[in-house]
Amino acid sequence: MARLSEHGIRLSSMSPSFLNSNSTSHTWPFSAVAELIDNASDPGVSAKQFWIDVVHETDHLCLSFIDNGSGMTPNKLHKMLSFGFTEKGSGRASQQAIGVYGNGFKSGSMRLGRDALIFTKNGGCQTVGMLSQTYLESIKAQAVIVPIVPFNQQTNILHEGSGKY
Helix, strand or coil, X not given: CCCECCCCCECCCCCCHHXXXXXXXXXXXXXXXXXXXXXXXXXXXXXXXXXXXXXXXCCEEXXXXXXXXXXXXXXXXXXXCCCCCCCCCCCCHHHCCCCCCCCHHHHHHHHHCCEEEEEEEECCEEEEEEEEHHHHHHCCCCCCCCEEEEEECCCCCECCCCXXX
């Protein structure tokens, strides 16, 4: 069934195969790493430290990117994981961010691997989001589905409106 806007207009969907083809915009793995580092240094994020590590997780090598920035609200994470959306470029010229197309995280993370699991904390709200080619293939998805789950840090209660975006 097609997804419809609040006005009954059919919404476009994006094929999961786009994730792989989109990653080819980074011809070199280090440009993808640079993209992720750049995101942590954007105005409004305020990260002062950044750690990159390789972790073994059930017979898989995983890259871990951690920063001490301000984190994202569930809404901001949803926007960051949406294609073509960016809030960059609206700041002062002296703090201009590099990216302006809303594609860097998606292209960079999918260049480095098939799955990205994002953990973020903003205030008392922790949020987990997943951009995963493996997941989309396993459910035979016809469109890109990005599960996002926010929950209260103190009570571990899911926030209203949590689910798939």
